[in-house]
Amino acid sequence: MSIKEKQERVTLGFWIYLMTDLLIFAVLFAVYAVLKESTYGGVTIHEIFNPPFVLVETLILLTSSFTCGLAMLAAHKENKKMMVPYFLVTLFLGIVFLAMELYEFAHLISEGHDWTKSAFLSAFFTLTGTHGLHILIGVIWITILLIHIKLRGLTPTTLGKLTLAGLFWHFLDVVWIFIFTIVYLMGGVS
Amino acid sequence: MEFIFGRLTLNSLPHEWFTIGGTGAITMMMIGIALFITRIKRWKWLWNEWITSVDPKKIGIMYMIVASLMLVRGAMDAGMIWLQQAMSVGASSGYLSAQHFQEVFTAHGVIMVFFVTMGFLFGLLNYMIPLQIGARDLASPFLNTTGFWLYVAGAILVNLFFVFGGQFAATGWLAIAPLSGTEFSPGVGTDYWTWSLQTSGLGTLMGGINFIMTILKMRAPGMTLMRMPLFTWTSLVAMCIVVTIFPILTATIALLSLDRLFGMHFFTTDLGGNAMMYTNLIWMWGHPEVYVLILPSFGIYSEVVSTFAQKKLAGYKSMVLAAFGIGSIALVVWLHHFFTMGAGANVNAFFGIMTTFIAIPAGVQIFNWSSTMYKGKIRFLGPMLWFLGFSGTFIFGGLTGVLLAVPPADFQLHNSLFLVAHFHTTIIGGALFGIFAGITYWFPKISGFKLDEKLGKYAFWLWIIGFFVSFTPLYILGLMGATRRLDHYDASTGWQGLFIISVIGFLIISSGAIMQVIQIVVSIKKRNKNLDTTGDPWNGRTLEWATSSPPPFYNFAKIPEVTSRDAFWEMKKNGTHNKKHEYKDIEMPKNTALGLYISGFALVFGFAMVWHIFWLAMVCVVGGVVCMIIRTFDNETEYVVPAAEIERIELRNIKQRRST
Amino acid sequence: MTNHKEEGTTSSLIIGFVLSVLLTVSSYLVVTQRLLPSDMIIAVVVFLALLQFVVQAIFFLHLDKESGPRWNLVIFLSTLSIVAMVIIGSLWIMTHLNYNMMPNSIIQDYIQYDEGISK
Numbered sequence: 030m031s032i033k034e035k036q037e038r039v040t041l042g043f044w045i046y047l048m049t050d051l052l053i054f055a056v057l058f059a060v061y062a063v064l065k066e067s068t069y070g071g072v073t074i075h076e077i078f079n080p081p082f083v084l085v086e087t088l089i090l091l092t093s094s095f096t097c098g099l100a101m102l103a104a105h106k107e108n109k110k111m112m113v114p115y116f117l118v119t120l121f122l123g124i125v126f127l128a129m130e131l132y133e134f135a136h137l138i139s140e141g142h143d144w145t146k147s148a149f150l151s152a153f154f155t156l157t158g159t160h161g162l163h164i165l166i167g168v169i170w171i172t173i174l175l176i177h178i179k180l181r182g183l184t185p186t187t188l189g190k191l192t193l194a195g196l197f198w199h200f201l202d203v204v205w206i207f208i209f210t211i212v213y214l215m216g217g218v219s
Numbered sequence: 220m221e222f223i224f225g226r227l228t229l230n231s232l233p234h235e236w237f238t239i240g241g242t243g244a245i246t247m248m249m250i251g252i253a254l255f256i257t258r259i260k261r262w263k264w265l266w267n268e269w270i271t272s273v274d275p276k277k278i279g280i281m282y283m284i285v286a287s288l289m290l291v292r293g294a295m296d297a298g299m300i301w302l303q304q305a306m307s308v309g310a311s312s313g314y315l316s317a318q319h320f321q322e323v324f325t326a327h328g329v330i331m332v333f334f335v336t337m338g339f340l341f342g343l344l345n346y347m348i349p350l351q352i353g354a355r356d357l358a359s360p361f362l363n364t365t366g367f368w369l370y371v372a373g374a375i376l377v378n379l380f381f382v383f384g385g386q387f388a389a390t391g392w393l394a395i396a397p398l399s400g401t402e403f404s405p406g407v408g409t410d411y412w413t414w415s416l417q418t419s420g421l422g423t424l425m426g427g428i429n430f431i432m433t434i435l436k437m438r439a440p441g442m443t444l445m446r447m448p449l450f451t452w453t454s455l456v457a458m459c460i461v462v463t464i465f466p467i468l469t470a471t472i473a474l475l476s477l478d479r480l481f482g483m484h485f486f487t488t489d490l491g492g493n494a495m496m497y498t499n500l501i502w503m504w505g506h507p508e509v510y511v512l513i514l515p516s517f518g519i520y521s522e523v524v525s526t527f528a529q530k531k532l533a534g535y536k537s538m539v540l541a542a543f544g545i546g547s548i549a550l551v552v553w554l555h556h557f558f559t560m561g562a563g564a565n566v567n568a569f570f571g572i573m574t575t576f577i578a579i580p581a582g583v584q585i586f587n588w589s590s591t592m593y594k595g596k597i598r599f600l601g602p603m604l605w606f607l608g609f610s611g612t613f614i615f616g617g618l619t620g621v622l623l624a625v626p627p628a629d630f631q632l633h634n635s636l637f638l639v640a641h642f643h644t645t646i647i648g649g650a651l652f653g654i655f656a657g658i659t660y661w662f663p664k665i666s667g668f669k670l671d672e673k674l675g676k677y678a679f680w681l682w683i684i685g686f687f688v689s690f691t692p693l694y695i696l697g698l699m700g701a702t703r704r705l706d707h708y709d710a711s712t713g714w715q716g717l718f719i720i721s722v723i724g725f726l727i728i729s730s731g732a733i734m735q736v737i738q739i740v741v742s743i744k745k746r747n748k749n750l751d752t753t754g755d756p757w758n759g760r761t762l763e764w765a766t767s768s769p770p771p772f773y774n775f776a777k778i779p780e781v782t783s784r785d786a787f788w789e790m791k792k793n794g795t796h797n798k799k800h801e802y803k804d805i806e807m808p809k810n811t812a813l814g815l816y817i818s819g820f821a822l823v824f825g826f827a828m829v830w831h832i833f834w835l836a837m838v839c840v841v842g843g844v845v846c847m848i849i850r851t852f853d854n855e856t857e858y859v860v861p862a863a864e865i866e867r868i869e870l871r872n873i874k875q876r877r878s879t
Numbered sequence: 880m881t882n883h884k885e886e887g888t889t890s891s892l893i894i895g896f897v898l899s900v901l902l903t904v905s906s907y908l909v910v911t912q913r914l915l916p917s918d919m920i921i922a923v924v925v926f927l928a929l930l931q932f933v934v935q936a937i938f939f940l941h942l943d944k945e946s947g948p949r950w951n952l953v954i955f956l957s958t959l960s961i962v963a964m965v966i967i968g969s970l971w972i973m974t975h976l977n978y979n980m981m982p983n984s985i986i987q988d989y990i991q992y993d994e995g996i997s998k
Contacts (some may be wrong), residue, residue: 034436038358044951048958049424049466055962056470057502059969060485067491069484080911087903095737095896098939102888144483148491151483153472173848190851199939203932210906210928217910218920435950463961495976499969551964561979562972585881 036189043193047200050163054204061212074153074216077137083213084110086129087205090164093122094202101195104188109178116175119198124166130161135174153212160208163201170194224408231384237319241381271810273360274772278367279346280665281659286338289330292378294732296327301689303724305718309710320706321389322408326839328392333419334374336512336646339654341347341370341426344454344515346665348430350763351448353439353781355774357856358432360808361850368582369820373419378412384829388412391704393505394475396486396497401479408827413476414825420465420472421821425426427461430454439762441781445539448454448761449532449783452539453518453751456546457511463550468504471497495560510549512646514542516653517584520606523656524588527603528595531785534587541587544580548573558629567626574624583616594802600757601675605656608683612648616641617695625662634704637697640690647686655735656684663751667768671745674738680873681731689724692717702708706819765796767872773805773860775870802862802869809858817846844872895938904933 065074100115134154137143144154171194177187232241256262269277274523303320307313315323345363349356357363376824380387386408390399399409434455438447447455475497477483484492525532532538554562588610597603619641623629632638663669696717701708710713742749755764765787777800783789790796824839826832906927909920936955 038432038436041430041436041950042358042362044433045428045462045954048954049428049462051958051962052463052466052965055965056467058473059966060496060500061473062483062966062970063496063973064491065706067484067493069489080907084903084907087907088900091896091899091903094890094935094939098892098895099889102892144288144477144481146490148484148487148493151477151485155477155485158895174852175516176931177851186854190258196940199935204940205936206903206928206935209903210924214906214910215921216925218924464960467965473883493973493977495980496973499972499976502969503965550961551968560976562975563979566972566975 032185036185039189040193042044042155043196047196050200051204054156057152057159058207058211061152061156062112064148064152065216066107069149071147071150074149074212077142077153078213078216079133080213080217082129082133083209087209088124089122089129090126090202090205093119093126094199096122097195097198103217104183104191107183109183112183113178116171120168120171123198127164127168129162130157134158138187156212157208160204163197163204167194167198167201170197193203222834223832225827225830225835227383227830227832231407231830233382233385235385238381238385241378245378245381245567246700269496270815271364271812273356273364273808273814275345275357275360275363276665276770276772278363279342279344282338282342282367282370284548285371286335286342289334289338289374292405293327293330293335294729296323296330297604298725298729299323300493301718301722303706304713305722307707308715312707313384315706317706318389321391321704322387323427324704325388325390325392325394325412329377329388332392332508332512333416333513333647334370334377336650336654337419337423338374339658340457340512340515340727341367341423341659343519343654343657344426344430347416347661347763348433348451348454349437350664350766350770350774351440351451351761352434352437353762353775353779353786354433354780354810355805356438356605357429358437359429360427360816361646361811361856362425362524364811364814366422366814367430369422369425370419370810370823372822372825373415373422376418376829378414379826380408383826384408384411390539392772393501395473395501396478396494397488397492399475399497400487400494402488410476410479410829413472414828417469417472417476418818418821418825420468422460424465424469427465428828429460430458431462434458439778439781439786442786444787445536446781446784449538449542450515450534450761451516453514453521453542456542457514460507460514460546460549462503464507467500468508471500471504474500476828480815480831498557498560499554502556506553506556507546507549507680509646510545511644512650513653514545516609516650517542517545519653519657519660520609521584522761523602523606523660523801524591525785526660526677526759527600527606528592529598529758530591530595531760532587533590533767534583535784537583538587541580541583544583545577545814548577548580552577555624555629558626559751560853564626571624571626571629575621576619578617590623590671601670601672602656602660602757604676604679605652605659608679609648609652609656612644612652612683612686616644616648620645632697633835634702635703636693639703640693640697643690643693644686652682655679659756661763663749663756664754664763664766664768664770666746667751668742668746669749669756671749674734674741676736678731678734681727685724685727685731686731687724688727689721692721692724708822711783717793754872762786762790765790767875771868771872773807773865776800776802776805776865799873802866804862805860806857807855807860811850811856813850817843820846891938895934898934898938899931901935904925 031066037046065068100112100119103115105111142150143149168218174187174191174194176191181187235353244340269281272278299315300320300323303313303315303323307315313320345357348354358602377387384407386406388394388399388404388409388411390404390409394409394412397403399412434447456578474483474485478487478492484490486492486494486497488494505764521538552570552574555574558567558571588606619637623632623638624643638758641760659670659675696714699712699714701712701714751768754767754770756768757764762779762781763770765779779790781785781789787796820839820843824836824843827835827839906924909915909923909927913920915923
């Protein structure tokens with residue numbers, strides 16, 4: 030059975046996995062939607078929403094998805110000279126995104142608005158935190174793949190795995206669109 | 220100290236009669252097995268041939284062995300429940316404390332659903348799906364072994380409380396909030412529930428993805444979807460449901476864990492928590508799950524009926540549509556489990572109506588099976604008996620389900636013994652009898668010899684009589700007002716008589732189960748009289764019968780070309796199945812221990828999370844991730860079986876087939 | 880691979896990126912500058928999100944380009960319907976449950992609020 034058939038099979042399997050991940054997020058979204066008003070007298074989303082900060086975060090992640098796409102195009106053309114820098118930029122932007130999110134969390138916690146204070150805060154931290162955890166996993170994964178490429182060059186198998194990692198990264202940006210809209214923007218409306 | 224050991228103390232070690240007993244039993248069993256293996260000098264063999272194997276046939280057998288062990292445990296729990304309820308009337312409070320009784324019925328449910336039924340199902344799927352579609356393995360052998368060992372890790376965790384902690388969840392098998400939160404269940408019991416289900420759930424999800432990939436992408440050339448056997452079809456639908464719903468379970472249990480571990484407030488009674496959301500989410504998983512349990516059995520019945528009536532299955536297309544129908548409707552009925560929680564008439568009406576719709580595809584199946592049997596030459600052998608037992612029992616169970624689907628009726632019967640009888644009728648009559656039918660049907664393929672027919676008949680009659688003697692009283696009790704999970708009731712209710720009849724039923728069922736064990740032992744002893752030398756003991760219709768019994772490790776020397784449904788029947792008609800052909804080299808996956816190691820880390824991780832030993836949990840996460848990374852660096856995961864070796868095995872098998 | 884296809888894909892990435900940025904910033908401005916009345920904002924913002932989702936699905940995830948039986952697309956669409964069921968189903972059920980099962984203390988709050996009685 031050809032490499033192409035094998036890749037197709039692996040891609041299908043990964044795609045199914047990605048859909049199960051999407052369903053986990055769906056549950057977290059549903060829980061957030063149900064619990065977002067349950068602030069128990071504490072802070073509401075409107076009060077903790079920092080518009081410019083979240084906009085910058087969003088644009089950074091969006092750009093990283095773009096550079097990831099450029100990196101994948103270079104990879105398919107076997108242009109390692111372009112591919113590696115694009116991936117490094119993607120990783121850098123991903124880490125900046127994480128740093129910004131951690132800063133936001135630290136700020137909330139220092140003001141006493143941690144996840145034990147209300148159902149809303151529990152749901153908020155869990156939804157955004159789970160997304161952040163996935164970004165962290167994506168960063169580690171792409172780093173490992175870059176190490177693979179350094180040690181063994183860009184083989185067809187590694188190219189296949191890079192494609193999956195790229196899919197993962199794009200998927201995380203798609204999820205963020207909805208976090209940005211449903212958590213932050215809709216919270217900004219009151 | 221607290222950092223190193225979390226909340227584990229000397230007091231967590233066994234110090235009550237049942238924890239000492241349980242620990243003793245488990246330890247003795249393990250020592251016994253270890254001594255036996257040492258005596259017959261088979262450790263290396265065990266490691267190479269079974270533990271690190273990625274052969275789905277071996278993994279399938281291992282699943283079924285673990286599932287059988289868990290069946291013993293689950294049945295013991297059932298016996299304890301029966302006994303308690305027959306004894307605990309009026310002045311007597313039985314022999315179990317209320318707390319212990321709650322832990323027993325919780326464990327009973329968890330073990331039977333997650334570890335027995337799912338275990339047997341995955342066992343049969345692993346062995347038979349590749350054979351039925353003309354493949355040599357699943358799409359990902361690595362995921363397969365990892366999924367299996369994760370299941371084992373979950374099974375260990377659910378039993379580990381005997382040794383450490385002495386307490387299991389006392390919350391019911393679904394651990395409904397807020398009872399399952401730290402406020403009302405502060406001990407480790409519920410945490411064992413949480414982490415054993417997360418671990419085995421991850422394994423199940425891997426299996427689901429693997430089987431979908433396999434069925435969609437690895438069918439033999441010419442086997443279009445509409446030429447697949449019905450067992451493969453219903454299993455595909457079941458696996459699609461699995462990948463849809465297990466993420467929901469994972470997320471929900473994770474949220475409960477966050478409440479318990481980090482003081483979050485998803486399902487707590489204060490600070491804005493909403494426990495009703497837990498019920499909503501857990502049943503979103505829970506209802507489709509029962510259809511996962513039964514759909515493969517429906518497929519088995521289709522295979523058995525057409526084989527033993529010696530007729531093509533009637534209405535193939537409608538059977539496929541029925542499977543899809545059941546699968547789809549199953550996803551939109553979950554609220555019928557909590558009609559009484561208060562969503563109101565409109566919501567209840569919608570879900571009630573959707574629930575009654577499931578009867579339609581179920582009915583289509585019954586009609587098609589009947590139609591297949593009509594004017595067929597029926598052979599009343601073991602598998603066919605289990606099917607007939609199923610059809611009577613399941614129709615009864617299904618009808619009571621439709622009754623319960625009507626909200627006003629459910630308001631009377633919700634959480635009564637009527638409900639308990641209903642779901643046991645459908646699970647035992649439907650899923651379990653299907654598993655028995657499948658095991659009896661496929662036993663010769665797996666072992667090379669048939670099971671003793673007479674003992675099998677005795678076992679069947681004991682089971683079905685015992686079943687009705689046990690559960691009919693429960694239907695009546697439910698209608699009389701008896702609720703479920705009662706550890707004590709007043710003598711004035713007049714219920715004790717019916718509970719006692721139920722215990723008698725349990726004893727009859729147990730005799731049936733013992734008879735099955737005897738059947739297996741006797742069949743092994745008499746195996747030379749019942750040898751299956753042709754590979755096709757029942758005059759079967761599907762591809763698994765085209766191999767020797769048991770099949771060679773590569774299943775097919777040459778992947779068959781399929782030209783119609785009932786592919787093997789077609790091959791026999793055209794005389795193409797024993798043709799000699801040119802042998803080629805075959806690529807097969809290598810064994811790997813990484814699945815075992817990852818699951819080992821998962822097991823210790825679960826243990827660490829239960830006891831709040833967070834440094835250990837982190838170590839295990841790193842360990843598991845490192846294993847996965849190591850796997851990605853492994854370029855040689857396959858090896859080549861030379862054509863000469865294939866030829867040698869095939870010629871030997873053909874010689875055996877021809878000599879009868 | 881021909882030059883045409885490469886350029887095509889690079890330019891499609893750029894189109895996708897630019898569209899996504901525009902949609903993101905528009906949503907942002909609609910909310911922060913209150914460009915529309917409250918009840919319309921939510922609908923518009925959700926619509927813009929769905930639009931960006933389609934844009935990214937086509938330009939980043941390449942969901943329209945799949946050879947052979949389109950399993951990926953089928954699986955994707957089925958998952959979306961399940962996601963809708965999970966979220967909409969939960970919201971519908973929980974709204975009804977919360978209303979019917981409201982604790983008495985909160986009912987009293989609502990009554991007092993409706994009657995204009997301040998606490």
